[in-house]
Amino acid sequence: MKIRVFTAILVCKIIRGLAKLAGRGSSLPGKYALKICPDILSQLKLPELSLAVTGSNGKTSTVEMIAHILRSNGLKVAYNKEGSNQIEGVVTFLISDSTMGGKVKSDVVLLEADERYSRHIFKYFHPKYFVINNLYRDQMTRNGHPEFIKSVIGQAVYDDMTLILNADDPLVASFGKGREGTIYFGADNLPSDTKTHEGIYDDGKYCPVCKSPMEYEYYHYNHIGKFKCTSCGFERHAADHSLTSTQEKDGKASITIDGKYEIPVFFTGIYHCYNILAAFTAAVTSGIAPEKAAESLGGYILKSGRISDFTLGKLDGRLLLSKHENSVSYDRSIDVVANDKRKKSVMIIVDAISRKYYTSDSSWLWDINFEKLCGSDVEKIILAGQYCDDLAVRFELAGADPDKTVYFTTVQEAADYCAHNLDSFLYVITCFSDKEKILSIVTRRELS
Amino acid sequence: MNVKILYLYPDFMSLYGDNGNVRIMDRRLKDQGFEVEIIKRTVTDSDIDFTDVDFVYMGSGFESNRNIAAKHLAGFKDALVKAVDDGVPMLFTGNSYDILGKGITTADGSFVEGLGIFGFTFKEQIEKRYTGDVVLEDCAINERYVGFVNRAGVPENNEELLFDAVKVIGNVPMTKDAVRKNRLLGISLIGPVLLKNPKLAELFVNEICERKGVKAKDIDYPHSEKSHAVTLKALMEAEL
Numbered sequence: 001m002k003i004r005v006f007t008a009i010l011v012c013k014i015i016r017g018l019a020k021l022a023g024r025g026s027s028l029p030g031k032y033a034l035k036i037c038p039d040i041l042s043q044l045k046l047p048e049l050s051l052a053v054t055g056s057n058g059k060t061s062t063v064e065m066i067a068h069i070l071r072s073n074g075l076k077v078a079y080n081k082e083g084s085n086q087i088e089g090v091v092t093f094l095i096s097d098s099t100m101g102g103k104v105k106s107d108v109v110l111l112e113a114d115e116r117y118s119r120h121i122f123k124y125f126h127p128k129y130f131v132i133n134n135l136y137r138d139q140m141t142r143n144g145h146p147e148f149i150k151s152v153i154g155q156a157v158y159d160d161m162t163l164i165l166n167a168d169d170p171l172v173a174s175f176g177k178g179r180e181g182t183i184y185f186g187a188d189n190l191p192s193d194t195k196t197h198e199g200i201y202d203d204g205k206y207c208p209v210c211k212s213p214m215e216y217e218y219y220h221y222n223h224i225g226k227f228k229c230t231s232c233g234f235e236r237h238a239a240d241h242s243l244t245s246t247q248e249k250d251g252k253a254s255i256t257i258d259g260k261y262e263i264p265v266f267f268t269g270i271y272h273c274y275n276i277l278a279a280f281t282a283a284v285t286s287g288i289a290p291e292k293a294a295e296s297l298g299g300y301i302l303k304s305g306r307i308s309d310f311t312l313g314k315l316d317g318r319l320l321l322s323k324h325e326n327s328v329s330y331d332r333s334i335d336v337v338a339n340d341k342r343k344k345s346v347m348i349i350v351d352a353i354s355r356k357y358y359t360s361d362s363s364w365l366w367d368i369n370f371e372k373l374c375g376s377d378v379e380k381i382i383l384a385g386q387y388c389d390d391l392a393v394r395f396e397l398a399g400a401d402p403d404k405t406v407y408f409t410t411v412q413e414a415a416d417y418c419a420h421n422l423d424s425f426l427y428v429i430t431c432f433s434d435k436e437k438i439l440s441i442v443t444r445r446e447l448s
Numbered sequence: 449m450n451v452k453i454l455y456l457y458p459d460f461m462s463l464y465g466d467n468g469n470v471r472i473m474d475r476r477l478k479d480q481g482f483e484v485e486i487i488k489r490t491v492t493d494s495d496i497d498f499t500d501v502d503f504v505y506m507g508s509g510f511e512s513n514r515n516i517a518a519k520h521l522a523g524f525k526d527a528l529v530k531a532v533d534d535g536v537p538m539l540f541t542g543n544s545y546d547i548l549g550k551g552i553t554t555a556d557g558s559f560v561e562g563l564g565i566f567g568f569t570f571k572e573q574i575e576k577r578y579t580g581d582v583v584l585e586d587c588a589i590n591e592r593y594v595g596f597v598n599r600a601g602v603p604e605n606n607e608e609l610l611f612d613a614v615k616v617i618g619n620v621p622m623t624k625d626a627v628r629k630n631r632l633l634g635i636s637l638i639g640p641v642l643l644k645n646p647k648l649a650e651l652f653v654n655e656i657c658e659r660k661g662v663k664a665k666d667i668d669y670p671h672s673e674k675s676h677a678v679t680l681k682a683l684m685e686a687e688l
């Protein structure tokens with residue numbers, strides 16, 4: 001073994017130990033290891049089974065579910081927690097799980113892979129399976145746009161990997177073109193599907209391969225559905241594993257995969273279903289028996305906290321966590337509000353657009369289907385935060401009734417207004433970066 | 449009175465909520481008392497008619513889309529150039545602005561011919577994006593514009609660019625931006641530029657009214673004004 005590799009591992013372990021003592025976890029140890037040995041990742045001995053998961057939405061949930069299934073089935077899994085998916089973070093978590101000789105001790109390495117950084121990490125080692133869940137307009141102030149992200153993910157795809165792809169997302173599915181042995185997952189035609197496209201923009205209108213117009217038999221949501229290019233023959237690939245139905249009765253929800261594996265779930269939101277399906281497919285492809293995978297998923301309680309229930313004065317409310325700069329996530333939250341037939345009001349908070357970097361870009365508001373929200377019989381629309389004026393213009397042009405719309409620069413003012421003036425159920429739609437501003441004011445309740 | 453907005457490639461070049469610009473113009477022109485007709489033309493259309501249009505808009509797209517749109521639009525170059533010469537107000541934002549020049553050297557090294565209205569060329573790459581919040585200043589009228597840049601290329605010649613980049617937050621290699629000829633404005637900013645820059649919206653409305661021979665009504669847009677003020681303040685104060 002090269003002394004450089006040994007030193008890198010040693011230094012990484014020591015710094016990590018010290019950081020742990022100080023109560024800090026960070027990717028600093030990996031940073032030092034990389035300084036000592038830039039190709040440290042290719043020097044580590046990985047187990048036979050390794051998986052990586054990428055995509056715009058749901059990476060963390062999917063990775064956690066895969067880890068849960070594999071662990072429930074007796075495998076020792078090493079995976080990177082949220083926030084450590086850049087190369088330094090990956091080095092840190094792999095070395096902390098390895099022997100001094102550089103052998104990773106776990107049976108499985110599972111990686112939440114950042115869309116933009118995978119290409120740097122996979123230069124040094126190739127996961128056996130690479131799951132790509134979806135590619136949306138997401139954080140474009142950082143990510144450019146979905147086609148750019150597709151091209152940089154493409155630089156991380158190698159011939160010796162098996163891709164596990166969402167068959168219903170044309171941009172994702174196009175990675176499978178000409179690749180034998182690719183595994184696909186997708187949803188069958190569901191009752192909630194639409195024949196026509198719903199939303200402000202349609203990223204499935206033109207073929208990602210040849211740019212000719214595409215036709216859809218049905219849409220699950222946005223550009224996710226059963227597509228076919230009118231020119232080059234690119235079309236939705238048959239799925240190896242399918243979401244065949246979703247059920248909700250007597251307050252109990254479940255989904256069915258492959259027509260026979262019923263999995264109880266907390267909610268049947270469509271993109272949550274895709275995360276479950278992706279995790280199921282990844283686990284089964286890794287050799288877990290399907291009935292075992294389904295059983296493990298059934299016992300898994302999603303901890304993502306996308307939904308929080310609260311009271312505000314006399315009001316009951318629910319926070320639907322979405323992502324700023326991600327119109328698809330907002331559109332799904334709007335679906336929840338639109339489908340609720342109660343008397344309801346909605347607060348939208350746009351205060352800090354990102355928690356990781358500074359931007360004042362609010363262009364993504366114009367990609368969100370606020371028209372649907374305005375048309376769904378809402379009592380009051382409360383627009384809050386530093387960017388409430390950007391929201392105000394957007395809502396005005398979405399057809400919001402001016403008598404029903406109010407604006408507040410701070411969340412506190414908005415909450416005070418709601419507590420004193422509303423008598424309906426209150427939905428709050430905002431992002432991780434702004435959620436504490438409302439959660440620190442309201443009283444949390446157990447989810448009902 | 450009727451005004452016609454020609455919205456170029458709305459389904460092909462509307463990547464960053466660019467549709468907002470057309471919707472803002474639609475609203476403001478209606479506020480002026482016009483009946484507004486929005487004509488949408490895209491890559492599958494065999495004709496684009498520039499006669500009798502009162503405002504032309506084109507937004508941003510994937511570079512691959514922009515290249516296809518550029519080739520498509522080249523088929524109507526003479527009519528477009530004539531409309532520019534006739535003084536039709538036009539706004540090209542984001543990377544549709546690139547095609548107003550001589551052309552673009554794309555990431556794969558090929559050259560996409562531009563409309564040639566200006567002399568600049570762009571050079572693109574695929575390794576990274578140039579993104580960032582920027583403040584542009586039009587020294588001639590002492591006006592500042594705010595917005596976001598999100599592009600794959602840099603201009604190779606910025607002699608004719610009008611506005612100074614007085615603040616750039618991000619990795620955008622930009623010192624100057626924007627071109628103007630008659631009433632055509634090309635600007636790198638993406639998305640609903642007319643929301644955060646009400647002065648630009650007002651400028652276009654005034655130009656359209658002027659060409660129609662009517663006096664523009666003075667209408668306040670307080671949310672848009674406040675959005676501009678909040679953003680300008682935040683950007684000027686933001687640490688680099």
Ligand SMILES: [Zn+2]
Binds near residue numbers: 207211212231232
């Ligand atoms: Zn095609």
